[in-house]
Amino acid sequence: MCEDEEIFEGEVWIQGDRILYVGKGEIPDDIYADMPEKCIIWDREIDCRKNLLMPGFKNAHTHSGMTLLRSYADDLPLSEWLNNKIFPIEAKMTAGDIYELSRLAVLEYLTSGITAVFDMYLTPLSIADAFDDMGMRCVQVGAVNNFSQSPEMVEEMYQTLNHKSPLQSYIIGFHAEYTCSKNLLEQICALAHKYKAPVFTHLAETENEVAGCVERYGMTPLAFLDSLGMFDYGGGGYHCVHMTPKDIAIMQKRGLYAVTNPGSNTKLASGIAPVSDFLKAGVKVAIGTDGPASNNCLDMFREMFLVTGLAKLREKDASAVDAMEVLKMATVNGALAMGLHEADVLAAGKLADIIMIDLSQPNMRPQNNIPKNLVYSGSKQNVAMTMVGGEILYEKGIFYTKESPECIYKKTDNILRKIIK
Amino acid sequence: MCEDEEIFEGEVWIQGDRILYVGKGEIPDDIYADMPEKCIIWDREIDCRKNLLMPGFKNAHTHSGMTLLRSYADDLPLSEWLNNKIFPIEAKMTAGDIYELSRLAVLEYLTSGITAVFDMYLTPLSIADAFDDMGMRCVQVGAVNNFSQSPEMVEEMYQTLNHKSPLQSYIIGFHAEYTCSKNLLEQICALAHKYKAPVFTHLAETENEVAGCVERYGMTPLAFLDSLGMFDYGGGGYHCVHMTPKDIAIMQKRGLYAVTNPGSNTKLASGIAPVSDFLKAGVKVAIGTDGPASNNCLDMFREMFLVTGLAKLREKDASAVDAMEVLKMATVNGALAMGLHEADVLAAGKLADIIMIDLSQPNMRPQNNIPKNLVYSGSKQNVAMTMVGGEILYEKGIFYTKESPECIYKKTDNILRKIIK
Numbered sequence: 001m002c003e004d005e006e007i008f009e010g011e012v013w014i015q016g017d018r019i020l021y022v023g024k025g026e027i028p029d030d031i032y033a034d035m036p037e038k039c040i041i042w043d044r045e046i047d048c049r050k051n052l053l054m055p056g057f058k059n060a061h062t063h064s065g066m067t068l069l070r071s072y073a074d075d076l077p078l079s080e081w082l083n084n085k086i087f088p089i090e091a092k093m094t095a096g097d098i099y100e101l102s103r104l105a106v107l108e109y110l111t112s113g114i115t116a117v118f119d120m121y122l123t124p125l126s127i128a129d130a131f132d133d134m135g136m137r138c139v140q141v142g143a144v145n146n147f148s149q150s151p152e153m154v155e156e157m158y159q160t161l162n163h164k165s166p167l168q169s170y171i172i173g174f175h176a177e178y179t180c181s182k183n184l185l186e187q188i189c190a191l192a193h194k195y196k197a198p199v200f201t202h203l204a205e206t207e208n209e210v211a212g213c214v215e216r217y218g219m220t221p222l223a224f225l226d227s228l229g230m231f232d233y234g235g236g237g238y239h240c241v242h243m244t245p246k247d248i249a250i251m252q253k254r255g256l257y258a259v260t261n262p263g264s265n266t267k268l269a270s271g272i273a274p275v276s277d278f279l280k281a282g283v284k285v286a287i288g289t290d291g292p293a294s295n296n297c298l299d300m301f302r303e304m305f306l307v308t309g310l311a312k313l314r315e316k317d318a319s320a321v322d323a324m325e326v327l328k329m330a331t332v333n334g335a336l337a338m339g340l341h342e343a344d345v346l347a348a349g350k351l352a353d354i355i356m357i358d359l360s361q362p363n364m365r366p367q368n369n370i371p372k373n374l375v376y377s378g379s380k381q382n383v384a385m386t387m388v389g390g391e392i393l394y395e396k397g398i399f400y401t402k403e404s405p406e407c408i409y410k411k412t413d414n415i416l417r418k419i420i421k
Numbered sequence: 422m423c424e425d426e427e428i429f430e431g432e433v434w435i436q437g438d439r440i441l442y443v444g445k446g447e448i449p450d451d452i453y454a455d456m457p458e459k460c461i462i463w464d465r466e467i468d469c470r471k472n473l474l475m476p477g478f479k480n481a482h483t484h485s486g487m488t489l490l491r492s493y494a495d496d497l498p499l500s501e502w503l504n505n506k507i508f509p510i511e512a513k514m515t516a517g518d519i520y521e522l523s524r525l526a527v528l529e530y531l532t533s534g535i536t537a538v539f540d541m542y543l544t545p546l547s548i549a550d551a552f553d554d555m556g557m558r559c560v561q562v563g564a565v566n567n568f569s570q571s572p573e574m575v576e577e578m579y580q581t582l583n584h585k586s587p588l589q590s591y592i593i594g595f596h597a598e599y600t601c602s603k604n605l606l607e608q609i610c611a612l613a614h615k616y617k618a619p620v621f622t623h624l625a626e627t628e629n630e631v632a633g634c635v636e637r638y639g640m641t642p643l644a645f646l647d648s649l650g651m652f653d654y655g656g657g658g659y660h661c662v663h664m665t666p667k668d669i670a671i672m673q674k675r676g677l678y679a680v681t682n683p684g685s686n687t688k689l690a691s692g693i694a695p696v697s698d699f700l701k702a703g704v705k706v707a708i709g710t711d712g713p714a715s716n717n718c719l720d721m722f723r724e725m726f727l728v729t730g731l732a733k734l735r736e737k738d739a740s741a742v743d744a745m746e747v748l749k750m751a752t753v754n755g756a757l758a759m760g761l762h763e764a765d766v767l768a769a770g771k772l773a774d775i776i777m778i779d780l781s782q783p784n785m786r787p788q789n790n791i792p793k794n795l796v797y798s799g800s801k802q803n804v805a806m807t808m809v810g811g812e813i814l815y816e817k818g819i820f821y822t823k824e825s826p827e828c829i830y831k832k833t834d835n836i837l838r839k840i841i842k
Contacts, residue, residue: 077740104783365834376495
């Protein structure tokens with residue numbers, strides 16, 4: 001699957017962390033130009049056996065370090081879940097713990113064909129180390145609020161993590177309107193203006209959140225944030241469930257990304273995002289799993305089905321949000337939202353963030369329509385290979401990360417014993 | 422996972438198609454009584470390595486032969502989908518085609534840990550052959566309507582398929598109220614009374630279906646069918662989306678099973694079933710995938726998440742329908758609805774329809790709560806082994822069916838070329 005969304009039989013060549021060639025096999029002569037004596041030494045040639053190579057999925061909203069809290073406190077009302085269960089545990093987690101817990105999340109991302117994540121959590125430096133050590137691409141976003149982090153820290157991380165390694169980057173952000181004072185929001189806004197940079201935040205996830213902001217400022221969260229100039233250089237919101245037509249017009253006007261999180265919004269009973277309305281207004285939609293405490297899995301296949309399925313339910317229209325549109329959200333749009341303009345499609349010069357989908361599994365047969373098979377029938381079981389920056393990190397059920405799953409489980413089990421059990 | 426829902430470390434012994442022993446390792450002496458000279462010859466001993474053995478999932482509503490139509494006609498309004506796309510293709514399918522297409526479905530069931538299905542489709546004899554040849558358990562249900570099958574055929578199949586093989590059985594049923602004349606329904610009802618047998622049918626799947634019945638008979642479909650005496654010996658309905666409180670009271674009074682199909686109801690924009698109301702009224706709920714044309718995958722993990730997730734959305738309550746309740750629906754309740762009283766739980770004397778769940782995958786870590794991990798994070802990728810009637814049919818990605826997936830794909834690809842392409 002390639003730039004123009006066409007599926008064809010052909011070849012993909014990779015050199016270093018980049019794609020050298022994508023095509024039907026008519027190799028251009030100049031491809032040899034940079035190679036010594038026009039001689040190619042192949043590290044490895046993979047026969048894909050008519051399986052599908054496509055750009056890796058971009059998980060455009062998650063909190064990787066929350067793996068500790070998976071299945072720790074489900075089936076509870078939202079406020080009880082957050083205040084009595086999640087926050088007290090998070091208070092006990094160290095940067096070292098979050099390093100290990102993020103590595104556990106990376107293992108799961110790989111099984112789901114995710115090659116980059118947009119991560120918001122507590123300890124950016126240890127998170128960046130975790131992703132670097134796993135060989136995984138990560139775009140972090142500021143999580144500042146009244147209780148943790150600070151605009152100074154966001155600025156420092158912005159400067160540090162955008163130059164740390166080829167796999168890491170950082171985008172200005174804050175937790176949410178309802179957890180930040182107006183003064184704090186103004187400081188974040190000033191940062192965005194200083195760097196002419198986009199800003200991301202949790203936005204309109206619940207009805208209560210929107211009602212609270214209307215009470216505080218007489219405006220919806222997005223209208224209020226926009227009135228501060230927060231999105232003068234773009235950005236977007238996570239969740240975007242309870243949006244007014246005026247909100248959607250602001251999204252459209254500012255070119256903001258709506259990152260939808262249907263698994264989390266379903267499990268926490270937050271509601272169904274107006275994805276059809278976004279598309280009609282020309283607002284770009286990306287997809288995220290949210291963190292493993294609120295979903296609980298990190299599985300883009302489940303999210304893709306939910307994006308279209310919930311839109312169909314919401315609109316009472318089985319034709320709402322076509323499968324190809326969903327695939328674009330999960331790959332291209334996610335990459336663009338995250339500033340990964342070189343990891344959006346398979347094309348020469350782009351980053352080699354590639355996955356192979358096993359089309360020989362029964363859920364991919366017959367092949368009436370491969371994109372629809374992927375979105376409506378696909379599962380983690382179909383991920384035959386996950387490659388990030390030219391490195392194969394997962395192939396046919398085996399992890400090729402620096403440390404083995406068993407070592408990582410041992411460490412996360414110790415954290416579980418220390419903090420919860 | 423065992424009869425009292427407890428998870429413990431122990432052993433499961435199997436002899437023939439039955440479970441001989443389940444327990445913590447204190448083997449009772451009389452277990453050797455039936456064995457020659459108290460000597461056991463082990464065929465195979467499997468070290469489960471702390472993975473989970475549990476009863477196989479029961480897919481309590483499907484149309485296996487519709488694999489041909491997977492991804493053939495999605496993203497269309499329901500009536501256009503059914504009348505212009507599905508029916509014309511089905512008219513071209515032979516009993517032999519449905520044999521092959523059902524075998525393709527069985528391969529997918531095995532990857533999802535499904536050990537028995539409740540199948541309603543066009544050619545019962547070739548379907549029974551398909552399941553027998555794959556070694557898979559199948560309960561078929563009558564699909565009679567104004568256009569195909571007949572009460573005589575339902576009676577003949579009832580007599581034939583309940584004695585064909587240990588893997589096959591048959592339950593009286595009809596397609597739906599809206600596709601059957603009153604006279605036809607009265608004949609089915611007479612059959613149910615003759616055999617004192619339960620009856621299953623599609624029920625209240627769409628708003629239109631219910632409105633049509635109210636117009637025809639001044640009653641909801643369930644109230645009308647019950648007024649004929651259709652459910653005097655029990656049974657149940659597939660879908661059960663648009664149910665009145667009076668309908669739910671009838672379900673409760675007659676001990677009927679509500680078989681919910683959330684994937685299909687989502688993708689076809691039919692609505693969300695009132696699962697919380699069923700549970701409050703003491704109505705037993707089972708889970709089905711529906712056919713691969715309307716879902717499109719045959720994946721009980723997706724269905725389990727949707728059952729609880731959609732209930733949470735419908736009730737605006739994150740505590741609605743607990744994970745353990747969902748696991749019971751997908752195993753015990755499905756078995757009881759299908760009349761498989763010997764395949765409901767893991768206990769000595771029960772059928773050895775057992776699956777192994779790989780708990781060493783990252784989506785199952787950490788182990789705060791294994792049932793919640795299964796329902797909220799589980800995927801086909803976690804199915805390490807599927808055993809039906811003591812035979813391992815799928816293990817670590819390899820199919821041990823009589824014919825290989827490649828052979829079956831070749832045949833279903835030929836059918837695709839013949840009928841569609």
